[in-house]
Amino acid sequence: MSEATHILLTGASGFVGRALHAKLIEQNMPVAASLRMPSQLEVPNTFFISDIDGRTDWSAALTDQHIVIHTAARAHIMKDEVADPLAEYRKVNVEGTLNLAWQAVAAGVKRFIFISSIKVNGELTGLNKPFTTEDAPGPEDAYGISKLEAEQGLQQLAAETGMELVIIRPPLIYGPGVKGNFASMIWLAKKGLPLPLGAIKNKRSLVALDNLVDLIITCIDHPAAANQVFLAGDGQDLSTTELLRGVARAMGSPCRLVPVPAGLLQLGATMLGKKAMAQRLLGSLQVDISKARKVLGWKPPLSVEQGLKRCFDD
Incomplete structure (x- = not known):
């Protein structure tokens, strides 16, 4: 990646965002981080965005950025107690995402990397019949619906504006600090x-946090990643x-x-x-990561065994 390429990472204090931010810093990539609270990440070049919705002002954070990696979201909640969960998910995951993307276009951002979810595909697969990027979407809950609607809005925006879009759908993510x-x-x-x-x-596909981070970084400047959807995984189902x-x-x-x-x-x-x-x-939930292998030449750097050991690193 060119040293002139600057990255805005949203959700930098989250489970994925924190690990991704650390790896970007380690690789000397110029990155700005958006956080919800000032105390969440003690690093320079941070922007505090307390709430994400259709009215959030991203102008300061987007200045001079070339890439946006959007990991911030209203996460999947097992026992959601709000009156209308779908409305709450849409406010952050759909309206907030599209608002950021339109401002990114106006700021001259070249590529927008959106971390979606395998829930866009559905909840279950047949045994040894993994989800692919070519399957018709089949979300079954409010979170999955919101991620699909965000994807669809981003795809329309990309088609209208020419900003490159990369969508990554991970299954269950595990690693140090997992919840x-x-x-x-x-x-x-x-x-x-x-x-x-x-x-x-049964068979379940998982993705180690380090493997997901590696895939995201691969997509930052890989020319073949533009306007593609990739499924993430370890390549070994359990x-x-x-x-x-x-x-x-x-x-x-x-x-x-x-x-x-x-x-x-x-x-x-x-x-x-x-x-x-x-x-x-x-039940089974399997994903086919062959597209990422073929299009990007990517392979998961960690085995499942190595990924599980990382969960218990001090």
């Missing part, structure tokens, strides 16, 4: 309690059983899994009103 479902899995593994998940034969065993190995802890048939677990979860949780544990 959410993956953190819950780590907590269970640490407890060493027997779990009835020793006979699950069953829930394999994942739990891998987490335990990475921690150096015993793994106590009881081989209960998946059908019985599904039935029990349905009776207890935990159908969604069972879907995440028992």
Whole structure:
């Protein structure tokens, strides 16, 4: 990348943004960071954007920038208690994103990299029938719908203005400091309690944080990335059983899994009103990353085993 190329990274204090910002600094790339609060990242060249919506003023942060990497978003919330979740997601993820993109065009930004979500494709795949970028979208929740609408708005904007657009859809992201479902899995593994998940034969695609960061950086100046959609992943799919065993190995802890048939677990979860949780544990969600391999010549730098070990780096 040319040393004259300047990058604005939004969401620089988030799970992905913080790791990406550190890597950009490490590689001596000129980067400005947008944050929600002044105390979130003690680095120079930062802009504090407290709220993102259709009225946010990005003019100061966009001055002299050539690339925008937009990781900031209203994240997926498991138990959303707002009256209208879709409206809240749209305010940040759709209106806020498109407002930033239009201001980026006006400021002369050449490329806009949007971190979307595999939820745009859907929630489940058939076993060994991974999602591809060519599949018709099938979001099932408000978060996924908002990410799809943002993608569609950005694609229209790019077609009208000529600003290059790159869309990246990651599945579940794991790495140091991970939260959410993956953190819950780590907590269970640490407890060493027997779990009835020793006979699950599904397949789930994941992406290590370092692998996602590497893909994003590849897309900053790769000419073939322009106006493309890529699915991110480690290139190695795991069953829930394999994942739990891998987490335990990475921690150096015993793994106590009881081989209960998946059908019985599904039935029990349905009776207890935990159908969604069972879907995440028992269902398959696979992604095909061959497009990124072919178009960009990209390959994930870390294996799943290495990525899991990174979760426990001090």
